[in-house]
Amino acid sequence: MNPRERGFLLLTSHLGNPERKVLTMAQLRNLAGRIQGMEPPEEERPLTVTDLEALGYGPEMAGRILALLGEEELLERYLLRGRRTDCIPVTRVSEHYPIIVRQRLGLDSPGCLWVKGDPALLEAPGIALVGSRELRPENGAFAREVGRQAAVQGLVLVSGNARGADRTAQEACLEAGGRVVSIVADELERCPLHSRVTYVSEDGFDLGFSAQRALSRNRVIHALGRMVFVAQARLGRGGTWDGVTRNLRLNLSSVACFRDGSDAMQELEQMGAFLVGAEDLRDLSALVQSAQSITLPGWEKNSENM
Numbered sequence: 001m002n003p004r005e006r007g008f009l010l011l012t013s014h015l016g017n018p019e020r021k022v023l024t025m026a027q028l029r030n031l032a033g034r035i036q037g038m039e040p041p042e043e044e045r046p047l048t049v050t051d052l053e054a055l056g057y058g059p060e061m062a063g064r065i066l067a068l069l070g071e072e073e074l075l076e077r078y079l080l081r082g083r084r085t086d087c088i089p090v091t092r093v094s095e096h097y098p099i100i101v102r103q104r105l106g107l108d109s110p111g112c113l114w115v116k117g118d119p120a121l122l123e124a125p126g127i128a129l130v131g132s133r134e135l136r137p138e139n140g141a142f143a144r145e146v147g148r149q150a151a152v153q154g155l156v157l158v159s160g161n162a163r164g165a166d167r168t169a170q171e172a173c174l175e176a177g178g179r180v181v182s183i184v185a186d187e188l189e190r191c192p193l194h195s196r197v198t199y200v201s202e203d204g205f206d207l208g209f210s211a212q213r214a215l216s217r218n219r220v221i222h223a224l225g226r227m228v229f230v231a232q233a234r235l236g237r238g239g240t241w242d243g244v245t246r247n248l249r250l251n252l253s254s255v256a257c258f259r260d261g262s263d264a265m266q267e268l269e270q271m272g273a274f275l276v277g278a279e280d281l282r283d284l285s286a287l288v289q290s291a292q293s294i295t296l297p298g299w300e301k302n303s304e305n306m
Contacts, residue, residue: 001079004088004093005089006072007069008028008093008111008112009067009089009112011031012091012112013075013124013203015074015078016078016204017074022068023065023068025092025107025108026114028111028276031065037223038055046069047062047065049065051114051174052065059073060072071272072267075270081205081206082114087114087116087189088114088115088116090122091290092111092112096100096120096123098122099123100223101223104250105219105223109223110202111203112203113200114188114202114205115198116188116198116199116205117197119196122200122251124155125155126127126157126181126224126225126226127146127156127229128158128222128224128227128229129146129157129159129162129166129224129229129231130228130231130243131165131166131230131232131240132164132231132232132238132240133162133165133305134164135168135261136232137146137230137260139260140165140168140231141225142277143168143172143231144169144172145172145230145278146169146172146229146231146281147172147173147174147178148170148173148175149281150178151176151177152178152209155226156179156180156181157169157170157178158180158225159182159183159290160184160218161184161185161199162185165231165232168180168231169180169231170197174196175195178196179196179197179198181197181198182198182200183200183201183217183224184199184201184217185199185210185213185214186207186208186213187206187208187209188205188207196224198275200220202216202217203219215242218243218246219236219252221255222247222252223252223253225253226253226254226288229256229258229285230255231258233257233262233265233268235263235266241264244257244268244273245268254288255268255273256274256280256287257273258276259275259276259277274291
């Protein structure tokens with residue numbers, strides 16, 4: 001890990017301590033901008049309170065920044081704990097941080113994604129699958145077909161590892177020889193290693209499940225998917241509805257909902273999603289065109305091999 005990545009973690013990660021008062025992405029960007037305009041010191045040395053005050057920070061904020069940067073031992077202990085369970089950090093300044101997430105979410109993109117598995121999968125072209133935990137049989141069949149077709153057509157499947165639609169699609173993808181990026185809302189360190197699965201968690205590898213974390217990770221799922229398929233949703237309720245409607249408001253990616261005749265899917269269609277059946281999944285590149293999506297980096301190359 002290079003000094004820039006270490007500094008990023010020191011300033012933005014809780015490092016296992018939820019009481020640690022880290023900088024927001026906006027505060028970090030502001031700091032980076034000020035430092036770029038700073039006259040370089042005559043010799044390499046750490047930042048001082050004087051340096052930060054010269055950049056316009058008051059004593060309190062300058063002290064807070066230096067205190068965060070000074071917790072090198074805490075960082076090293078946390079990194080060591082992560083390495084013992086095969087968890088590594090991919091920060092916004094790391095090589096494998098997915099550009100598509102940074103572009104689509106801007107300052108709302110996670111400062112750090114903790115990864116268990118191959119981080120290169122985060123940059124591979126993929127489609128996402130979301131849906132309810134309790135699936136009707138026909139909706140479950142659709143989720144399975146999305147996972148299978150992702151594998152057959154050489155795309156990574158992005159999902160959330162929750163019971164129901166997520167795991168149904170993930171298991172189908174793996175059974176067909178595909179690859180999965182699974183954005184988890186519980187302890188990353190407990191996820192089993194798998195040669196074709198990359199597990200991902202925001203902020204830390206040791207954080208337990210919470211409803212807030214489950215809702216927060218939705219934006220990452222929607223941002224990573226070149227397209228997002230919705231297997232089932234409840235009208236106006238639940239994490240699936242929350243994530244999909246936010247996607248449609250912000251236009252993060254195209255949304256394709258299973259044509260199941262439900263009020264929820266019809267409402268999502270009115271909001272900008274389009275309806276598909278299992279038969280439409282045989283040519284995912286055609287679905288991209290029919291949704292009039294902007295072709296994203298990496299999709300064209302993969303589509304040629306479909």
